[in-house]
Amino acid sequence: MKVNLVVNGKHATVDADPAMPLLYALRDDLGLNNPKFGCGRAQCGACTVHVNGVPTRSCVTPVGSTAGKNVTTMSGLGTAEKPHPVQAAFIAEQVPQCGYCLNGWVMTAAALLRDNPTPSDAQIRTALAGLKCRCGTHMAILRAVKRAVTMIA
Amino acid sequence: MDPFTIARRDFLKTSGALVVTLSLPAAVTTALSQSAGGKPPLTPDQLDSWIAVLPNGNVTAYFGKMDMGQGVDVAIAQMVAEELDVAFERVEVVMGDTLLTCNQGGASGSTGIQFGGIALRNAAAEARRLLVERGAERLAVPADQLSVDNGVIMVTGNPRQKVTYGELIGGQYFQSTLDWNKRYGNPLAVKGKAQPKQPSEYKVVGKSFPQKIIAEKVMGRLQYITDVKVEGMLHARVIRPPTAGCGPVSVDESSIKSIPGARAVRVKEFIAVVAPREWDAVRAAEMLKVTWAPPCTPFPTMETLHDHIRKAKSIGGETPINKGDVEAALKGAHRVIEAEYEWPLQSHASMGPACAIADIKSDSGMLFTGSQKPHYGRNGCSKLTGVPLEKMHAKWIPGPGSYGRNDAGDASHDAALISKLVGRPVRLQYMRHDGTAWDPKGPAGVYRARAGLDAEGNVIAYDFFAKGFSRQDVSQIENDPKDTLAGQLTGYAPKATILFQTPAEKYEFANKRCGWECVGPLLDRVSPLRTGHFRDPLGAETHFASESFIDEIAHGTGADPVEFRLKYLKDPRHVAIVKAAADKAGWTPRSNPDRGKGDDMTGRGFSYTERNGTLVAVVCEVEVNRKTGRVWAKKFTVAHDCGQIINPAGLRIVIEGNVLQATSRTLFEEVQFDADRVKSVDWATYPILEIADAPQAIDIVLINRPEVAPSGGGEPSTRTVPAAIANAIFDATGVRLRKVPLTPQRMKEALRA
Ligand code: FES
Ligand code: FES
Numbered sequence: 001m002k003v004n005l006v007v008n009g010k011h012a013t014v015d016a017d018p019a020m021p022l023l024y025a026l027r028d029d030l031g032l033n034n035p036k037f038g039c040g041r042a043q044c045g046a047c048t049v050h051v052n053g054v055p056t057r058s059c060v061t062p063v064g065s066t067a068g069k070n071v072t073t074m075s076g077l078g079t080a081e082k083p084h085p086v087q088a089a090f091i092a093e094q095v096p097q098c099g100y101c102l103n104g105w106v107m108t109a110a111a112l113l114r115d116n117p118t119p120s121d122a123q124i125r126t127a128l129a130g131l132k133c134r135c136g137t138h139m140a141i142l143r144a145v146k147r148a149v150t151m152i153a
Numbered sequence: 154m155d156p157f158t159i160a161r162r163d164f165l166k167t168s169g170a171l172v173v174t175l176s177l178p179a180a181v182t183t184a185l186s187q188s189a190g191g192k193p194p195l196t197p198d199q200l201d202s203w204i205a206v207l208p209n210g211n212v213t214a215y216f217g218k219m220d221m222g223q224g225v226d227v228a229i230a231q232m233v234a235e236e237l238d239v240a241f242e243r244v245e246v247v248m249g250d251t252l253l254t255c256n257q258g259g260a261s262g263s264t265g266i267q268f269g270g271i272a273l274r275n276a277a278a279e280a281r282r283l284l285v286e287r288g289a290e291r292l293a294v295p296a297d298q299l300s301v302d303n304g305v306i307m308v309t310g311n312p313r314q315k316v317t318y319g320e321l322i323g324g325q326y327f328q329s330t331l332d333w334n335k336r337y338g339n340p341l342a343v344k345g346k347a348q349p350k351q352p353s354e355y356k357v358v359g360k361s362f363p364q365k366i367i368a369e370k371v372m373g374r375l376q377y378i379t380d381v382k383v384e385g386m387l388h389a390r391v392i393r394p395p396t397a398g399c400g401p402v403s404v405d406e407s408s409i410k411s412i413p414g415a416r417a418v419r420v421k422e423f424i425a426v427v428a429p430r431e432w433d434a435v436r437a438a439e440m441l442k443v444t445w446a447p448p449c450t451p452f453p454t455m456e457t458l459h460d461h462i463r464k465a466k467s468i469g470g471e472t473p474i475n476k477g478d479v480e481a482a483l484k485g486a487h488r489v490i491e492a493e494y495e496w497p498l499q500s501h502a503s504m505g506p507a508c509a510i511a512d513i514k515s516d517s518g519m520l521f522t523g524s525q526k527p528h529y530g531r532n533g534c535s536k537l538t539g540v541p542l543e544k545m546h547a548k549w550i551p552g553p554g555s556y557g558r559n560d561a562g563d564a565s566h567d568a569a570l571i572s573k574l575v576g577r578p579v580r581l582q583y584m585r586h587d588g589t590a591w592d593p594k595g596p597a598g599v600y601r602a603r604a605g606l607d608a609e610g611n612v613i614a615y616d617f618f619a620k621g622f623s624r625q626d627v628s629q630i631e632n633d634p635k636d637t638l639a640g641q642l643t644g645y646a647p648k649a650t651i652l653f654q655t656p657a658e659k660y661e662f663a664n665k666r667c668g669w670e671c672v673g674p675l676l677d678r679v680s681p682l683r684t685g686h687f688r689d690p691l692g693a694e695t696h697f698a699s700e701s702f703i704d705e706i707a708h709g710t711g712a713d714p715v716e717f718r719l720k721y722l723k724d725p726r727h728v729a730i731v732k733a734a735a736d737k738a739g740w741t742p743r744s745n746p747d748r749g750k751g752d753d754m755t756g757r758g759f760s761y762t763e764r765n766g767t768l769v770a771v772v773c774e775v776e777v778n779r780k781t782g783r784v785w786a787k788k789f790t791v792a793h794d795c796g797q798i799i800n801p802a803g804l805r806i807v808i809e810g811n812v813l814q815a816t817s818r819t820l821f822e823e824v825q826f827d828a829d830r831v832k833s834v835d836w837a838t839y840p841i842l843e844i845a846d847a848p849q850a851i852d853i854v855l856i857n858r859p860e861v862a863p864s865g866g867g868e869p870s871t872r873t874v875p876a877a878i879a880n881a882i883f884d885a886t887g888v889r890l891r892k893v894p895l896t897p898q899r900m901k902e903a904l905r906a
Contacts, residue, residue, distance in 0.1 A: 017432065024432045033380035034373030036553065038505045039585040040435075043836040046505060046553075075373030083372060090371045094363055094802070097222035097810050099370030100504040100553035106371065128844045132836060134504040134554045135222060136813025138847035140806060 003067045007032065008076025018064025022056075023047045025063040026073060034075040035103050038132070045104020045131040049073045055108045074103045077110060086110045089148035090141075097135030104131040109145045117152050119145075193326060197255045197343050198333040200283075201326045203276035204233070210304040210319030211243045214277070217257030217341070218269040219248040221525060221555045223807045223867055224364045225265035228799040232270050235357040236277035236349055237284075238301035239318070249527045249549025256528035258338035260555065261629070262765070263689075263865025266799055270863065272343050276331060279345025283329055287321045337528075338630070352797065352859035359859065361802030366551075378523035378550040379508040379582060386510065386578040387414075388431040389571045390438035392424040393591055393638075396448035396829040398676050408442035417441055418574040422679070423642035425571045427579060438584070450828035451676040459495045459892075462599045462620055465672035469651035473618075473668030479605075482614035482664040486605030490709045493602075494698035495892040496621075497823040499595040501687055502839055505553030506588030507564035511571070512578035517544040519578075520569060523552020524561035529630040533562075534569040537634040537643075556688035556814070560592040562631035566639035586834035591638065593685030594824055596622035598653070600698030605664075610710035612721065615662040617655060617699060619669040622684040625650035626674050629686040641679045649674060654691040656699035657763040657872075660721040681831040682824070692764060692872030693815055697893060700760040700876030704883065713742035714759045714880065726768055726794060729856065731761050733792035734770035737854045746884050752779050755787075756885025760877035766864030767795040771812075773877035777885045779904065782897035786816050786878050790852040791870055796861035805853050808870045812851055815874035817842035823894050 003014045007030060014025040021040075026032040026049070038046030040059045047059040050072040078084035083091065086109045096102055105128065112119060112127040119127065124145050133141065193199040205213040214233045220226040230244040237244075247253050257269045281301065288306035289296040292314055300309050307315035317323075331343040352358075369375040394400065400422040409415045415428040415437040426437040453461040483489060510521040511534070518540035524530050531547035534540070552561055560583060568581040583591075598621025605614030626649045627636040634640025635647050655667035675682050707717035715735045722728050734740075740759070748754045754777045761770040772790040777783070789812050798804055821840050825832040833839035875893065883889050888903045 020432045024430075024435075027380075028431050033376065036377070036379065036505055037582065038553070039835055041585060041835050041837070043585075044504070073373060074371075078372065080368075080372060080374075087371045091368045094367055094806055096367055096370045097806075098504060098551065098554040099222065099367070099375065100377065102370060103373070125844050125847075131844065132504065132841060134502060134556075134814070134841065136810040136817065136842070137806075138813050138842070138844050139809045139851055141844070142847065 001064065003063050005066050005069055005071055007071045008073060014063055016063055019062050021059050022049070022061045022063045022066055022071070023058040026058060026071070032073050032075065034073050036100050038100065043132070044101070045108065046101055048104045048107040050107060050111065053111065055111045074106050077106065084110055085148045085151040086113065086145070089144040089151060093140050093144040093147060095137050095140040095144050097137055101131065101133045105133070105141050109148065113148060113152055118149060193328060195252070195255060197341055198330050200276060200279055200329045200331055200345070202255050203273060203343070204280045204327070206318050206322045208319055208323035210239070210317050210323060211245065212237060212239055214244055214246045214273055215254045216246050216248045216269060216273060217254040217528070218265050219260050219525070219549050220265070221260050222551070223810070224800065224803040227362050227364050227803055228266050229270055229273050231357045231362060231799055232274045233277040235355060236274055237281045237304070239304040241357050241362055243304065251528050251531045251547045255341065256337045257341050259526035259528060261339055261525065263867035263869065264339050265865070265867065266863045267765070267865050268339050268341070270799070272341060274349050275344045278347040278349040279329070279331060280327065282345065282347035283327060284318055284321055288316050291316050291321065355859070358799050359801070359857070361800055364803070375551065378521060378552040379505060381510045381521045381550055381580070383510055383512060383578040383580070386580050387427040387429060387575060388434035389425050389427045389568065389579045389581040390434045390584060391567050391581065391587060392426065392438060392441060392443060393587060394679070395445060397681050397831070398449045398451045398679070398829070399446040402444040402446055405442040409437040409440050412437050412440070416575070418571060420570070420574065421643045423570065423639060425567065427571065427575055435584070448829045451680070452682065452826055452828050453675070454828060455826055458597055459599050462597065462672055467620070467670040468673045470653070470670030471668060473666045474655065475666045477664030479614050479616050479664045479666040483603060483605040483616065486613060487608040488606045490604045490606065490706055491602070492702055492705050492891060494600040494701060496598050496694040496697060497893060498597045498682060499687060499818055499822045500589050500824050500833060500839055501556050501559035501592050502589050502841065503554040503556070503559050506583035506585055507560040508552065508580070508582040509561070509564040509568035510578065510580045511565070511568035513538045513540060513569050513573040516540070518546070518569065520545070520547040520565055521550050522547055522561060522565040523550060523555065524565055524631060525555050526562065526631050529632040530562060530565045533631045533633055533637060534566055537566055537640060538569050538573045557690060558593050558627065558629045558685035560588045563591070563638045565631065566634060566637040570639045570643070589839050590831040590834045591681050593627050593683050595687030596624055596684040596691065596694070598622070598694055600695065602698065602702040604702070604706045606710060610712070612662045612706060614664040615660070615666070617667045619653055619655060619695060619698070620672065621653060622674065623649050623651050623653065623671045624684060624686060624690045625652045626684040638679060647678050654695050656695055658699065658761065659724045659727045659763065660703070661723050662721060682826065688814065689764065689868035689871040692868065693818055693875050696760070696762045696872040697819070697875035697879065700762065700873070701879050701891065704758065704876065704880040705889065715740055716742060718759070718761060727763070730768040730770045730792050730794050733854050733856060734761070734772050734790055735759070737792060737852055738772035738790035740772060748885060753777065754779060754885040756881045756883070758877045758880025758882070758884055760873045760880060762869070762873045764865070764869035764872060767793070767866065767869040769793050769870045769873040771870070771873040771877040773874070773881045775878060775881040775885055777882055777900060782901035782904065784820055784878070784882060784895055784897070784900060785846065786820070786848055788848055788850050788852070789877070792854045792856065793866070793870060794856040794858065795864045795866045795869070796858050797863040798855060798857045799863060801855055804855060804866050807866050808853055809851055811868065811870040812874055813842060813847065815871045816846070816878065819875040819878050819893055819895060820846070821894050821896070
């Protein structure tokens with residue numbers, strides 16, 4: 001079945017089983033490698049993309065359900081010249097170790113700051129709940145999100 | 154020995170058949186095209202195996218270890234830039250390619266700088282010496298009248314008389330040799346005639362530099378091992394036995410015939426599926442009907458694991474390190490304090506399950522791996538597939554996290570075997586359950602400690618004994634198929650190395666004895682509970698016990714824990730590290746802990762350890778909730794002394810990662826299993842630390858000792874954390890938790906008791 005969607009601002013067509021998770025469509029059919037397979041069970045966030053602006057675990061989202069929707073991946077969030085403030089802050093704070101978890105943190109933080117540009121420490125922790133970072137970069141993540149807050153302000 | 158000596162230009166010829174979406178970085182390609190005089194063999198005694206100067210004067214350093222995200226490559230570039238007197242930005246570090254780098258042991262034991270960096274430092278110093286020698290000839294001025302600034306050699310007092318590195322040697326080989334100790338792996342050492350710089354001359358080492366690769370990661374541009382695509386490749390998934398110790402009876406391939414292009418492959422007990430599309434491979438793995446032999450029940454129950462260890466026959470140990478006569482001193486003691494501690498089995502549970510891409514042909518092989526040991530993995534895959542070693546090329550690509558012998562080594566061998574069987578390039582990625590349930594586990598153990606006190610409360614005897622599963626049930630290097638699941642499933646008999654550990658500290662007790670013994674694996678082959686290296690192997694485990702026990706002795710004698718440690722430490726560096734953490738945390742002895750009001754009790758704990766020359770002391774402040782039993786490690790103060798510091802900002806972040814991961818292991822992590830299977834298969838069944846549990850602050854004091862050779866920073870702070878938390882819990886609650894993980898459930902039970 002053909003599924004039409006908009007990915008990082010461009011029209012895309014995926015010819016696949018509509019039950020196939022969006023993650024595989026992005027990675028294998030559209031060549032967008034940045035969302036990662038971490039668990040396939042909506043438990044870690046490594047596959048997070050925005051679907052119509054909402055942070056979504058693409059590993060459990062059937063590609064068929066995204067027909068006609070706007071999908072943004074981490075590589076579509078900003079550009080090298082103009083990184084998203086969250087990305088700029090993550091670079092400045094030198095957040096990642098392996099970096100395999102980043103899609104979850106960056107995409108979720110970006111949505112948080114869009115909806116609430118001045119979150120408290122507790123609100124940041126709540127918004128980022130459920131995301132995993134096995135390397136333990138949480139301190140730098142928290143610093144980076146706070147830095148992004150000041151960059152947006 | 155690593156007999157691999159193929160010339161790099163041959164690599165360019167032989168690898169032409171493989172179309173890979175990866176490209177070597179431009180500088181490397183340029184370096185490879187150097188041809189004058191021919192490339193010397195890739196052996197450690199050749200300077201050209203370590204350093205290349207490009208025509209534009211930029212430098213490529215060939216590092217035979219690799220960086221797993223902690224920025225070791227940045228430190229290596231700093232060390233090379235320093236010795237060569239070129240700008241940091243002009244050094245590129247190439248890692249983890251068996252055709253471009255010598256086997257320095259891969260990422261291993263926090264030795265990236267300690268051993269790996271020293272080889273590069275010596276090579277770079279020698280390269281500078283040779284370049285200055287050539288410059289002296291070219292400029293017809295004695296070498297001692299020359300100075301170097303960013304790759305430009307000039308006459309002192311006449312900077313217009315100059316020549317650049319690029320002009321002298323750019324694009325050509327040094328064709329010069331180094332002294333080499335004839336060893337491969339971590340101990341590999343090389344040295345030229347040149348003396349490296351004195352620390353007082355440093356301009357680059359000791360300064361903070363960021364990791365360039367981080368921008369690539371954050372912008373979603375970095376190619377990970379999971380992103381490598383090879384023309385014509387099939388996607389593969391493995392089928393592990395549903396219960397431990399049972400093999401397949403039959404495989405019904407017709408069960409997946411509705412999936413386009415899907416096939417099953419089987420050799421002995423090894424089963425995998427392949428399909429042109431990844432999602433189809435995932436579905437095929439779920440749908441493939443396999444009849445398995447009836448389950449056996451090789452494991453004790455989780456509740457009885459440590460009893461099993463206590464009772465199990467020793468398969469070997471080390472004669473205890475003995476000072477004085479511990480038995481006699483204990484007998485004569487006024488009082489004896491005793492305690493026993495337990496550490497569970499833990500999973501590496503890397504952020505993503507492992508992935509490898511292999512193309513095994515009848516006479517050559519290519520492996521892309523995320524494993525820490527690409528050189529050894531190449532050797533293992535060569536043995537497993539029969540591809541001659543000199544025709545087997547392995548290339549490391551950054552993967553989804555690595556903290557020792559995780560699942561990546563198994564994935565390499567699985568992928569190689571599947572590729573050989575299907576005659577096509579294969580990309581294998583594990584599913585989450587393969588990564589969590591089937592990675593080699595950090596070993597469980599039981600730790601028994603006794604201290605004898607005299608009437609004044611002085612420690613006159615100290616006795617520490619550890620017993621558990623070997624840290625090398627499977628080897629940390631992936632040299633041999635016997636240490637991999639693919640090997641064991643196809644008939645290689647495993648052979649464990651018996652290795653455990655005793656505490657690393659310098660308490661000067663009059664009589665002191667430390668020993669260990671190992672118990673055999675619970676299942677002798679293809680065991681999901683086989684044990685292996687997990688970050689700071691046995692460090693967290695051992696020092697949870699030993700530093701908790703020091704706290705118990707201190708408490709038993711009515712002494713302040715810091716004061717107690719200082720009483721028995723004499724080595725000045727050890728004394729200094731304890732004082733540094735205590736000072737920074739504002740530690741003051743107090744007679745009664747302030748346990749806080751309301752539901753939250755607060756406390757602070759201390760711990761100190763050594764690891765291969767690196768000293769760490771930690772103060773932890775906790776909050777313990779009376780009602781829920783939740784422990785929050787709210788603040789850490791870490792004092793860290795690893796000798797000479799190369800990159801302070803990088804080191805701080807590495808320490809934070811250690812602290813968080815160790816906190817996770819201490820508070821949350823335990824592999825769940827029952828008699829016939831591992832039940833920890835994902836993040837729900839193997840929970841780790843969440844951001845809600847992250848501390849409020851981590852204060853770090855770095856002690857820099859430029860005159861002391863650098864030791865590692867990648868792991869040592871891991872081992873110091875667990876006891877600091879447990880000791881803080883005791884301070885907060887008056888209750889001692891001796892069994893990791895220190896879960897809310899255990900906390901509540903202990904508070905009730
Ligand atoms: S891969 Fe989707 S949440 Fe883990
Ligand atoms: S940086 Fe490795 S998992 Fe987050």
